[in-house]
Amino acid sequence: MRAVNAASAIPPEQLRLSVAPMMDWTDTQCRVFHRLLAPHARLYTEMVHANAVIHGDRSHLLALDPVEHPVALQLGGSEPALLAQAARIGAEHGFDEINLNCGCPSDRVQAGRFGACLMREPALVADSVAAMIDACNVPVTVKCRLGVDDDEHYEVFRAFIDRIADAGCRMFVVHARNAWLKGLSPKENREIPPLRYEWAYQLKRERPDLAIIVNGGIATLDDATEHLQHADGAMLGRAAYHDPYLLHRLDVAWFGGELQTRSQLLRALRPHVEVQLARGVYLKHISRHLLGLFGGQRGGRAFRQVLSEGAHKPGADWSLVEQALAVTEAFSEVPSSARADAALRLCSGQA
Template identity: 85%
Template sequence: MLSVAPMMDWTDTHCRVFHRTLAPHARLYTEMVHANAVIHGDRTRLLALDPVEHPVALQLGGSEPELLAQAARIGAEHGFDEINLNCGCPSDRVQAGRFGACLMREPALVADSVAAMIAACDVPVTVKCRLGVDDDHDFGRFLAFIDTVADAGCRMFVVHARNAWLQGLSPKENREVPPLRYDWAYALKRDRPGLQVIVNGGIATDDEATKHLDHVDGAMLGRAAYHDPYLLHRLDVAWFGGALRTRGELLRALRPYIEDQLARGVFLKHITRHLLGLFAGERGGRAFRQVLSEGAHKPGADWSLIEQALALTQSPAVAA
């Protein structure tokens, strides 16, 4: 399985449609949405979903089984193919709400939540977790967490292969400072072969992602897929077949969607912010980003701006 991680403020529906264009076989994830927001908030915005996105998962935050069950049911009714419970986010706000990574210290509560969610909806319920929190360095404790949740019916775990430090590190530092221990995810798959194990964290290249397939069932890419989205396309072709398309071809394939969104009143900037890395490291990449960044917010900005940016990537006079 190739998948793109849930990323706050990034993996909205426009981003996911773009990623689907790049990677037809990838599993896509929403930003984390709290169960209360799903139940009481603006579902049209929070659960926005274009048909081309499938397969796509809704990631929920929360720690109250009854609310999570209700939110899972709503998510499934809105067409999501999977409901994923966040047990990995380390932010202060998330901790204050008693969800995210701190739930790894409450495996029974996670199990109750998963069981309630499974009973409430007819799509798979999965869990995204860390290896542990703070100074938890006991593989047995990690395995016990997995076993407790698996006994409740969860068959797929996305393992961000680091600990989460709940004090002293920012969310950004929590993605970089705690050491990666992929061997724990590998050992989980070896010891529990009946579970589907997807590894996440620190995967930045085609080779790194592919090597994980020797040990686990798939790889989930995060910021690398966002900042260098063509990586997604290369992996999709390498893993699942098909012809490698140019960046320009892929971007022009998005034109009908973009023009439809503009006709619906969406501002171009809300879409193009996800496209800025498409030519990362390529000739004209900087100029491409600059044209879109400076022009997409202006009134009346339309597809012609994207063609203007694309033209700069094909000019021999423009540097990377």
């Protein structure tokens, strides 16, 4: 077995709760919001291709606010030398972990021979991981599926993990379903292939020295908590984005602290928003990550409507967020028969 880099050990408490890397979603503005909701969660960037890190606009691609830590950079790619170079750059930019994507099933990654395609090339993944470990001084981890297409044998999945572990990787995020490379869209690949959490659980039992994080289909506090009985942590994806308050509930339930209201949490984001606005960031780039905060609550639709319709307008600032909160809060403060009228008056500035 290859010697593991000295920085590879991630504290167990940082593994318990994490938010998945999600393309077009988990940018720095999203991660700052998630950090406020869940102070103990481990956060991940969107997947960034190694070539983009090396040759692209790093100020944008590797944007990182100090409050985000601990935060991992997820890389895509299949060339060990390029992945090593990108890993070194990511570590130098302050990321706490470099994660290799071996699970994305999109056409683009298939054409580029990375993402889920790498599940069929364990030797290449092992070489990539070894090169990345040699190149940087932070943990190098892997996010993978159970297999691709008709891979139905647990032993094949375990052999993939063992090969990568022998290269020095000690932590794996397992999206507990196969990736179907033909016939399904990326969205369908998150929903149609059946979940098999038991493979991740069995892997943890058989390889207790590895950190195993379960991902896929986790939508409730009870779902996430159940995984802690069998693995080192639970990683939330779409549920954390569409229902961000779930992150806060999990953080309080698992780590302690006082449960805050949605309004309290959002108002705590104001200093960050105003700093970003002063730097020239448009409100719409921040507010789009806030739309799910009142999901399923009275006034949630009005909250989304106010932000969605106003955030793109020139000069939109924190006052729009307060307007959205006022509309939402009015739904719980007035009799149901008057809520619609009150919301309309607040939206039009008459209240």
